[in-house]
Amino acid sequence: MADPSQYRPKPGEIPTLPGVYRFRDDERRIIYVGKAKNLRNRLNSYFANPAGLHPRTFTMVHTAMSVEWTIVESEVEALRLEWTWINEFKPRFNVMFRDDKSYPYLAVTVKDRYPRVFVTRGKRRKGVKYFGPFTAVWAIRESLDLLLKAFPVRTCAKTVFDRAARSGRPCLLGYIDKCSAPCVDRITPEAHRELVEGVTEFMSGSTGKIISTRRRAMKEAAGELDFERAAKLRDEIEALEKIVDKSSVILSQNVDTDIFGLTVEELEASVQVFHVRGGRIRGQRGWIIERMQDLSAAQLTSDYLRQAYLDVEAEAIPKEILVDTLPEDHATLEDWLSQTRGAKVTIRVPERGEKAAALTTVVANAEQALELHKKRRSSDLTTRSQALNEIQENLGLEEPPLRIECIDNSHFHGEDVVGSLVVFEDGLPVKRDYRRFSVTGDAARDDTSAMYDVVSRRFSRYLESLASEDDDPKFGYRPSLLVVDGALPQVSAARRALDDLGLVDITVVGLAKRLEEVWVSWDEFPVIFPRNSEGLFMLQRVRDEAHRFAITFQRSKRRITASALDTVEGLGAAKRQALLDHFGSVTKIKRASADELTQVKGIGTALAERIVAAFRKD
8 A cells, every 4th residue: 555645745846726636556547536726735635644534535545656736727627627537537536427327319410511310329429419318219219200290301321311312312201201301402401401490499498489380370371271281280280299298397487407316325326317498307317426435415416517517518508407405616617507508507406396396306216216226236146146256255255145134223212122134145135034123121222232132032033943843934044144234343242142142153244334344243443345346235235225124113113102192182293293302202201291291392281281191091
């Protein structure tokens, strides 16, 4: 491991100007890119006290062998250059974005003599205008087919266009009036470009204006008894209205905005964006973020906004961007986006109304996308095999842990302590083997006592099943690996419980939520899995499932206990919450006298007596 003091720049060498800095490893590969308003202040923060850095930043600084920087004129320039280099060099310690799917776009080759409209995926190209992204390719193909009824523009590739031009015969679309056949000069370049401009205006959100113009033209044609033209305009209006109807209405206002939602977990995060034009969702996109550093939601927001608007056309940036967390460099991002768009861009968090409701929907989509990503990852056989092999290798097990059990404890302000047991076989949950435990008495005094109690009870039943002639399907199996939610104290408690039962050959590890460290019983230091390790992802999923199962059981117990409060006349939700905030638990409310209850705001003497009577009845 490198010593940062060996490559730390000398005092006074680092400028106090804005710029972008790069850390390189011993092979001169760029491992981290960052920006700074003041390069000297930022870089000195890495070297002043390396031991006080966040563990991931500590690893980065001690992996690097050199640091260099480039000064720029402003923070906006630093923002642009930093993101350009991150996308070019893909440094291992920077946040990495992955599209959760390859999204289709509607593309228009606006710089061609006869622009072409087509559906595409992949990287953007210069001279091509993009609309979308769309969630399904069939949806945009269907919309394009309807668009061609109103705007019969060219959709063929250059080879097809050139072949038709040489033969003097258009393709099938030209014969069925879904192409104006510029290949055989049925339309002038200027007239064809007008049709293309109609497509771009319609896809940009000017749907009402275009449809109303055609509706007036249809009435005029009918008034002039030109029924053939009126019928053609009628068909075009119907086609355009079908496209509009396919776009979900999310805002009653006729506004253009992009709405971003973020959900964050320890190892990954998920971003979803709805592109709203004219109050309707005209596109949707999402990313999965690998969290190589412990970045805050504000820092991740800054990163995903740059990812979303890097190398896009000015028209693709709306005047208002809605987020659930303001980005870290809020003002700088607004300046950058405003310069790119050529007009003022505002980034804000909606507090109330339909925009806030729409944001809630986008966040829910981000949560669902992350959950789907984890399920797909865990269901893949190759990925599961890799994860189990990595767990075996990192923990020094004799064989891959084909059966993993995880135990977690949960409580509410020290009351209603419960434990949960979840089981994974071959990397997949076996829900029929999940079990719940109520922890009472002296075992409920703290987390380690509760862990000892639950582990003892679970494996006592295992030993009983061995002594019995009939196998107990509930507890008759032993795990290859026992995972507990927590650090060394919880691991030690579980290990002690197993040793007391004589089960010394079951491996116990703990997964601490703060830094995702894997604690083992045979060492005072944790095992650090690589951040992109499939094994770590599997352990995290097992731990999260145990936590979810414990929380669900704990809440159900709380609801049962609180049922007496629910039946008290005059005790609404606000007063119940006030009681819980004041006393901390339902048990303490149950023990309180009428005089103590009246100390809570909103609880009068008569109501206090009714509460006491309700608990005495129980």
